[in-house]
Amino acid sequence: MNLPILSIIVPCYNEQEVLAETMEQLATKVEQMIHENIVSKNSKILFVDDGSIDNTWKLIYKASLSNEFIKGLKLSKNAGHQNALLAGLFAAKNSSDCLISIDADLQDDIDAINEMVRKYMEGYEIVYGVRSSRESDTFFKRFTAEGFYKLMDKLGVKLIFNHADFRLMSRRAVNELEQFAECNMFLRGIVPLIGFNSANVYYDRNERLAGETKYPLKKMLAFAFDGITSFSVTPIRLVLLVGFLSFMISLLFGIYFLILKFFGKTELGWTSLITSIWLIGGLQLIAIGLVGEYIGKIYKETKRRPKYIVDVDLLNLPISKKIGNVEQHGYEQILEKQKLSENH
Known part of the structure; x- marks a missing residue:
């Protein structure tokens, strides 16, 4: 049986403090899985820059020149975490057999990726990464998070308890996800609606490697309210x-x-x-x-406005390692190559 081509989708917004370590750990993980004959050597890691205003894109771009597994996708402006995640999934689906989404802070355990791929090989098309416990959370965060899941269940919205956006989806599942055309995409509620054969993989959540969380209390409340109003009347x-x-x-x-x-x-x-x-x-x-x-x-x-607009796509664009000075003219050459490829 052919080994599956895996794409790891990593949405990024102002993640310059943590990005170097994230890239190193994920690249090492992909290399190990290739060496152990778990995934194909054509597997990749796609970092989606969601309109960052720091050096996030520069770090992604530089890494893509020196590491064959790392690819980049730059959105024209900040479109939000869910839309950045969708942009990565839809951009990589045609060249992948299965896709895993994970946050850039790597609080989700990357060692669970092996088990997710094994579940996919067993025939599961959606594999949810589920936290085994919330003991590391503060009382307030644990209370509000568990309350949110229980409230959504009472409102008739079927969510996977203690699951965020750490999941594996087959290409077929992502193709079906693309059929959902609404602008307000609450993926934790939409993905279970696809209905394909699914499984759970349990893991312990880690501390954030560096930087600050991109989901303070205000954003968490807005996200929860958006989920409620998007799925229930x-x-x-x-x-x-x-x-x-x-x-x-x-x-x-x-x-x-x-x-x-x-x-x-x-x-x-x-x-x-x-x-x-x-x-x-x-x-x-x-x-x-x-x-x-x-x-x-x-x-x-x-x-019917687009959910996001792609500025630069390094996923399918062949990049020579001899482009030259990255800061001065490498970026412009990539843009020029991309325009030429689109015209032809």
Whole structure:
């Protein structure tokens, strides 16, 4: 049986502090797997620069000149982690049998890649990397993360518990993923919808090698909210339920106050009046904001704008190691070669 061609997709955004170590570890991993006859010698590592403003792209470009396994894809602007991941998957799928996505900080254990490929060889087309525990997380992060997965399950969104974006997908699975044309791509929810034969590989999460996390609390909350509103209309139904309950409660209080009026026991009260106004006003603003979020998503979808734009593609472009000085004219020559190849 022919050995599978593996592509490792690594989205990068301002990762200059960690990138050199990441490249070395991943390149060593691919070399070992080739030596052990696990993957083909045509396997590669594709680093996707998501519009970084530091030296991330320069490091990728230099490494691609000296290491045959390392390739680069540069997006024209920051498109977001999920879109950068999609750009790498779609760019590499035609020259790969299976593709693994992993973050540049290498907190996900690269030794689990061997087991993922073995699962693929057994016939699984999607293999999820799942954290065996969250003991290394702070209490707050562990509590909020587990709460998010449980909430999504209650809302009817089937996610793989303790799985992020560390996964293997076959070329066939990525081809099917490309059929999902929506702009708001929440991959943790979309990939299970593909429905192909899948398996889990468990691993322990490592500490970040260097640099700072690209997902602080604000981004994590936004990501979670985007996932909820992209996959479930339950929040809209909850607004309807709250409105219905408020209506029923108001009817009961109306009957109660009519009875008091009938017996002459009513008193004018400013506190109860202003409290009711603030309560109903707050509920209305929440409802309008939530409905607006869904309308905003519909608005984005109707525009059909591209999820990302590729600036430079080093994946399929042959690069001579004798191009010359990288900083001065190597980059321009690559651009020129790419334009020529596109014209022909």
